[in-house]
Amino acid sequence: MTRKPVDPATKARSGRNIALGLGLVAFVILVFVVTLVKLGGNVGPHF
Amino acid sequence: MAQPTVLIPDDEATDTVRHARWQDYFQLMKPRVMSLVVFTALTGMLAARTPIHPLLGAVAVLCIAIGAGASGALNMWYDADIDAKMRRTRGRPVPMGLVKGEEAATLGVVLSLLSVMLMGMAINWLAAGLLAFTIVFYAVVYTMWLKRWTAQNIVIGGLAGALPPVIGWAAATGHAPLNAWLMVLIIFLWTPPHFWALSLYISTDYAKAGVPMLPVVKGARETRKQILLYTLVLIPVCLAPVFTGLGGWLYLAVSGLGGLVFLTLALRVFRSTAGDAADPRPADRDLYEVGEAEAKRGKPGQRVVVGDAKHARNLFAFSILYLFALFAALLAEAVLGLKALELLS
Structure with missing residues (x-):
């Protein structure tokens, strides 16, 4: 089985998209964690 | 995202096509300037000697870094014409044709909004306001106005680079x-x-x-x-x-x-x-020969x-x-x- 050579343009675009995706995921996680920290002890007693 | 490409002159192959990578977009954010901004902001935050939750402190520093990067991207968009004429800056992604000017501007605006909003919601609005002022001052007042208009450009414009410590301090304490x-x-x-x-x-x-x-x-x-x-x-x-x-x-x-x-x-x-x-260097060369010893030590692009x-x-x-x-x-x-x-x- 032979691999098709990857087009450099596709490879570069793929790299950019992965970086963008990781950035977005990191941002969502960050906002979630910051929310937990900001709410802090106010959340616990209600559960 | 568009796929800008550029032809890079090369000694061996003059038709090498270079595609924009994520690193080129990162370069738009002037990482070296960003590191100095982060350092002075962190110093301001810790010099306040007021305890801050480590995560919130890290988020504040991240917001300042992103804000600095955003203003760097806006600067690279607006100054692409100037950058293309100067040896020190002509290798930047926009004058090289690796990233389109509009993309640099979009990146700058999006990251500016993101950093200021996150700073406001996660830390406090004084720090967010100071960060917004810094970005606008650098990108608009300095880049679009002072830089091309007056010899006092870096004196007045220097305020933008000077503000990170007070942003850091405000992030930690809520006052300045x-x-x-x-x-x-x-x-x-x-x-x-x-x-x-x-x-x-x-x-x-x-x-x-x-x-x-x-x-x-x-x-x-x-x-x-x-x-x-x-x-x-x-x-x-x-x-x-x-x-x-x-x-x-x-x-x-x-x-x-x-x-x-x-x-x-x-x-x-x-x-x-x-x-x-x-400057005795020929216009088309990055290195001028000032003597055998110096010429041997020098590399293309090095001053x-x-x-x-x-x-x-x-x-x-x-x-x-x-x-x-x-x-x-x-x-x-x-x-x-x-x-x-x-x-x-």
Whole structure:
């Protein structure tokens, strides 16, 4: 089985998209964690 | 995202196609400038000596870094025409054609909004407001207006680079007292001698690009005088933190000794002919041969400075070390819990 050579343009675009995706995921996680920290002890007693 | 490509001249293959990578977009954010901004902001945050949740502290620093990167991207978009004419900047992603100007602008606007909103919601709105002001001041007031209009561009525009410590302080405490502004004043007064020392030995680049830097407009002699005058004001201001309860003995030692060296180097520049001689490099070359030894040491793109211009380069290099040492001393004192001096009380 032979691999098709990857087009450099596709490879570069793929790299950019992965970086963008990781950035977005990191941002969502960050906002979630910051929310937990900001709410802090106010959340616990209600559960 | 679009796929900008560029033809990179190469010794071996002149038709090599280079596609934009994520690293090119990262370069738009001026990572080296960003690192200095983060360092001074972190110092401001810790010098406040007010406990802040580590995660929130990290988020504040991240917001400041992203804000700095955003203003860098906006600067690269707007200044692409200037950057293309200068040796120091023509390798940037926009003038190289790797990233489209519109993409750089979009990145800058999106990251600006993101950093300010996150700072406001996660930390406090004073820090967010100061961050927004810094971004607008750098991207609009400095880049779009001052830089191309007046020889005082880096004096007034230097405020943008000076503000990170007060943003850091405000992030930690929710307010911005005089000691935070004293750190701002130190960077503000440090900026002119730092940039003018650089411009003394690359003034032909600025002239070619039509940027009215002081050596281009007023000449090298006036620039050398202004460097000395600003240094004479900077040194006492750098000593001020030991009178106001911001710096301790370590800071006093660094500030005093470093100030003496800074003053000596500024005097050398003042007495020299730095900036008087025209840049002898041929227009199409990055390296001019000043002698066999220097030519051997030099690499394409690296600057080779000879004669009295060396004094300007020495001052430029030391100015970076001096500012770093001052803030490192404040940072160390805060981290180690060393007591600050209050010589005025």
